[in-house]
Amino acid sequence: MKSISVMTPCYNEEGNVQEVYQRVRAAIAGLGPGYIYEHVFIDNASRDNTWAELRKLAAADKNVKIIRNTRNFGHIRSPMHAFHQCSGDCVIGLVADLQDPPEMIPQMVAKWEEGFPVVVCVKTGSDEHGLMYWIRTKYYRLVNRLSGVETYENFTGFGLYDRRVVDAIKSMRDPYPYFRGLVAEIGYPHYSIEFHQPLRRRGITKNNFYSLYDNAMLGITNLSKVPLRLVSFAGFLGALLSVCLGFAYLIYKLVFWKNFSVGIAPLVIGMFFLASIQLVSLGIIGEYIGQIHTQIQDRPFVFEQERVNFEYPPGEPLISALTEIANEERKA
Missing domain, CATH: 1.10.287 (Helix Hairpins)
Known part of the structure; x- marks a missing residue:
């Protein structure tokens, strides 16, 4: 069996984590036999009931692994820490606001099985405000022109990464990485899947002017002189x-x-x-x-306050359940 890790960063997403979990689980089930998975959530010290919701999920399903940070370490460091904790043969990163559709997982896995170590999901349109989408598009184009390596325009990080790619990113030991730049820097062959980004349905965006500016300058200074x-x-x-x-x-x-x-x-x-x-x-x-x-x-990405279910390898509870069912059938 091949193991798949799904990584989801959270901050004040109490209204979304249950649906993210259910839709990811349904997408993985649609892959058929031969796959096991883990869903790694990292809570960036949310101030609402996100952690309580995650604990409920982890108690009901051991394939759900959760991490709670001691404080809010920002939108760069927290996801990277979770990315490093994933142990699957491939890692899929998607955000908790459901603007990265989990239903695209089977398409990504299919291309991974065809031999592509990197599968990137590229926005061809968005339901967000037209001006904001235009600014983002121009920014991605600017970074691509300034960069010494070819980057992926309109790529937010939503995609699938083979274990070789994950290990290569971990070996770089960048304490404040520009993830999209790292993926482009490694240079593995990739496949692009186009999608239309939906609007956030619950909660409000956590991106403000400072976080957007920080990410923009991080991309430029990391990739270009x-x-x-x-x-x-x-x-x-x-x-x-x-x-x-x-x-x-x-x-x-x-x-x-x-x-x-x-x-x-x-x-x-x-x-x-x-x-x-x-x-x-x-x-x-x-x-x-x-x-x-x-x-x-050279500080760590985050400091953890608590982690749950990491004593289980990916899919172990699922394998155990299947084994018990098989044993019961033999006895019958």
Whole structure:
């Protein structure tokens, strides 16, 4: 039997975890015999009843494995920690808000069986606000153009990853990884499955401006040195422009000595222009220094408060149940 791990990060998703579990279970059952699975949930210190709901699921089904963090470690570190805890022959990552349809699992597994170590699910449309979808699309395109490796546009991380890919990602030991960039960096052959992303039906999104900005800058600084090169280019361009303007003013002053008065306005405008260039440049450099600082700290992804059902290998309760049924049939 082949084992499949499904990983779902949660934060204040009490209204969704039951349905996610049921739909994942139904999707795995639809694969037929020959597959066992585990469903790993990680709760990022939710403030609602998410953990209580997860404990109910874990008590009823030993294939459900749950982790609770000591605090909220953010939308980057918590999912990666759960990803590292998965032990299946392949790992499927999907979010708890049901915008990643679990019904696509059989398609992903079928392509995995055909020999693709990476199966990525790519959005071709979304029911979210049109402006937000347009901004996301342009961002993915920008990252792809700036990056030194080819990335997958409109790919959020929803997909299937073979154990070889999982082990390769774990070997990188990045304490604050850009997951989509890591998958592209490894370079294994992939297959893209297109889907239309539905709206969140329950709860509210946990993404705010800061988390979106953090993820955007993480993608750019992890995959590209182009912004740093632009800083250098802006410095050279500004110096060249200053020299040219200085010579132009000097010549004009020599020709029209008595009639030309420079005034203070060009001086003030020039100072503000140079100051703005310096601030932007410092900001870009600061983003890269921040990434270096994070890498040097080399802290764990999260600290756990509790974990449940990890003493069971993937699918062991299911195998035990099937064995008991077979033994009873023999006795009968």
